[in-house]
Amino acid sequence: MTPALEFSGIEGGYEPGLPILRGAGARVMPGEIVTLLGPNGAGKSTLVKAAAGLVPVWAGRVTLGGRDITGMPAHRMVHEGLGFVPQTENVFANLSVLDNLKLAAALVAKRRRRELAEMFALFPDLDRQRGLAAGRLSGGQRQMLAVARALVASPSVLMLDEPSAGLSPKLVGVVFDRLRAVRDAGVPILLVEQNVKAALALADRAVVLVEGRERLEGAAREVAADPRLKALYFGAHEEAA
Numbered sequence: 659m660t661p662a663l664e665f666s667g668i669e670g671g672y673e674p675g676l677p678i679l680r681g682a683g684a685r686v687m688p689g690e691i692v693t694l695l696g697p698n699g700a701g702k703s704t705l706v707k708a709a710a711g712l713v714p715v716w717a718g719r720v721t722l723g724g725r726d727i728t729g730m731p732a733h734r735m736v737h738e739g740l741g742f743v744p745q746t747e748n749v750f751a752n753l754s755v756l757d758n759l760k761l762a763a764a765l766v767a768k769r770r771r772r773e774l775a776e777m778f779a780l781f782p783d784l785d786r787q788r789g790l791a792a793g794r795l796s797g798g799q800r801q802m803l804a805v806a807r808a809l810v811a812s813p814s815v816l817m818l819d820e821p822s823a824g825l826s827p828k829l830v831g832v833v834f835d836r837l838r839a840v841r842d843a844g845v846p847i848l849l850v851e852q853n854v855k856a857a858l859a860l861a862d863r864a865v866v867l868v869e870g871r872e873r874l875e876g877a878a879r880e881v882a883a884d885p886r887l888k889a890l891y892f893g894a895h896e897e898a899a
């Protein structure tokens with residue numbers, strides 16, 4: 659089976675000579691949620707940004723459904739079918755829920771767009787607040803809107819950077835429940851998370867990144883039970899101390 663999204667041997671960073679990604683690899687197969695874990699500064703955000711065309715890739719390859727998208731500019735990604743929900747500034751706070759979705763839909767050709775009605779069916783909370791400025795939504799609802807904005811373009815893969823950041827445990831549950839529905843509707847997901855326990859409970863597989871390389875990879879249930887998981891977080895902690 660062709661991976662929906664695959665990183666191999668990615669080297670890259672923000673400044674030449676200062677590599678953040680040091681040969682990172684990961685893959686998302688059709689039908690799965692893969693969570694990308696690792697201590698602070700491991701390069702998780704940098705890796706998804708590199709896929710999204712927002713960080714230069716010096717070596718290695720990113721493929722989407724087998725097509726090479728390495729180094730493609732960010733504005734092309736939505737057309738290629740890569741959906742990305744960044745951690746911050748992922749909605750237009752001053753625009754209404756409905757206008758946020760319309761704007762996202764306007765970025766892709768009509769044949770590609772999913773109906774807004776479909777989004778409102780998937781996210782009933784947004785339906786009830788169509789006219790509200792996105793900046794006035796609760797944290798959880800704002801994340802749902804950000805996800806809906808990405809889904810409107812019918813991505814073949816969805817990447818999310820810490821959608822649970824700042825949410826109460828209850829709201830994390832609500833957001834993760836929707837991500838499960840997105841996966842079940844046929845959109846595989848790469849989920850960057852700090853919320854290790856909840857992410858491993860949601861995901862099918864996990865990849866643990868440390869210092870720009872994957873150090874542990876496997877079925878989420880196995881990674882959750884693996885003593886190396888804690889050691890990788892703790893180890894990085896000790897070095898930082």
Ligand SMILES: Nc1ncnc2c1ncn2[C@@H]1O[C@H](COP(=O)(O)OP(=O)(O)OP(=O)(O)O)[C@@H](O)[C@H]1O
Nearest residue numbers: 672673678696697698699700701702703704705852
């Ligand atoms: N815009 C930037 N310019 C220069 N260096 C950056 C930039 N963003 C991040 N870095 C550096 O890249 C490294 C990896 O950061 P990154 O944000 O990818 O880590 P992360 O795994 O997402 O961490 P966190 O869990 O804290 O979100 C860090 O050393 C960080 O300081």
Ligand SMILES: [Mg+2]
Nearest residue numbers: 702703704819
């Ligand atoms: Mg990050």
